[in-house]
Amino acid sequence: MAIFGSLRDMSFPDLVGMLGRRSGVLEVFALPGHRQAYTIALEGGRVLWVREGRRVLEPLQARSVLQELFRMSEGGFEFVPGTPPPPPDGQVLGWPLERLLLTMTTVEDEFRAYSATLPDPRTRFQAVSMDMWLEEPLWSFWEKAKPLLGQPGGASAEELARRLGLREREVVYYLHKLRLAGKVSPVRAYEEALKRRDESREGLFRRLFASLLGRGR
Known part of the structure; x- marks a missing residue:
C-alpha cells in the first residue's frame, strides 16, 4: 500500500524514520524552487540510487540532494513499496539512509557553528x-x-x-x-606564498653564490 503526504505534516527525517528498513521507491515533489521531482530507491533501508527527473545522480550530487531534502519543510511525497528497479548505469550507492541522515545532522550543526x-x-x-x-x-x-x-x-x-x-x-x-x-x-x-617562496629561494641562491665566490678568492 502506497504512503503519501506532505512535508509540512511529516518532515523528511521523520518520514525516513517511519519507513525504517522498507524497500520501495520514494518520490518527493512540488518542492519550492525545484522544477523536477526527486526519486529515491530504497532496499532494506539503504539508498540504491537517487534520480532528479529522469537523470540518475552521481554520488556527490545524490548526497547533496538528500541533504537539501533534510531541510525541506514544504512539498509532497509518495512511497510505493516493492522491489525497486536497478539504476541504468548499474552503480548502486548502498548508503544506510538513517546513518546518512545522522551524518547530515552533524554537517548542518557544523555549518551553523562555522557560519561566521x-x-x-x-x-x-x-x-x-x-x-x-x-x-x-x-x-x-x-x-x-x-x-x-x-x-x-x-x-x-x-x-x-x-x-x-x-x-x-x-x-x-x-x-x-x-x-x-x-x-x-x-x-x-x-x-603571496609562492612569491615569498621564490624570494626565499632567490636569497638562498645569492648567499650560496656569494659563499662560492668568497672561497674562490
Missing part, C-alpha cells in the same frame, strides 16, 4: 596540496573539484557549484574544511 567564518562564495581558491586522505563526503568533493581548483586562478564556490551541480551553501562549507585541512588556499594568499 565561512568564506564568501566569490572568493577564489587554489589547490596547494594534491595528496592527503580525507573522510567522505569531503573526499568525493575534493576528487571532483581538484581539476578546477588546480587550474590557474583557481575557482570560487559559485563556479564550483555551477560546474559540479551542487548547492553553493555546501560548496562553501567544503572549501572551508579543505582550507582547514591545508589542501586549498585563497588565490591571493596562495600567490
Whole structure:
C-alpha cells in the first residue's frame, strides 16, 4: 500500500524514520524552487540510487540532494513499496539512509557553528596540496573539484557549484574544511606564498653564490 503526504505534516527525517528498513521507491515533489521531482530507491533501508527527473545522480550530487531534502519543510511525497528497479548505469550507492541522515545532522550543526567564518562564495581558491586522505563526503568533493581548483586562478564556490551541480551553501562549507585541512588556499594568499617562496629561494641562491665566490678568492 502506497504512503503519501506532505512535508509540512511529516518532515523528511521523520518520514525516513517511519519507513525504517522498507524497500520501495520514494518520490518527493512540488518542492519550492525545484522544477523536477526527486526519486529515491530504497532496499532494506539503504539508498540504491537517487534520480532528479529522469537523470540518475552521481554520488556527490545524490548526497547533496538528500541533504537539501533534510531541510525541506514544504512539498509532497509518495512511497510505493516493492522491489525497486536497478539504476541504468548499474552503480548502486548502498548508503544506510538513517546513518546518512545522522551524518547530515552533524554537517548542518557544523555549518551553523562555522557560519561566521565561512568564506564568501566569490572568493577564489587554489589547490596547494594534491595528496592527503580525507573522510567522505569531503573526499568525493575534493576528487571532483581538484581539476578546477588546480587550474590557474583557481575557482570560487559559485563556479564550483555551477560546474559540479551542487548547492553553493555546501560548496562553501567544503572549501572551508579543505582550507582547514591545508589542501586549498585563497588565490591571493596562495600567490603571496609562492612569491615569498621564490624570494626565499632567490636569497638562498645569492648567499650560496656569494659563499662560492668568497672561497674562490
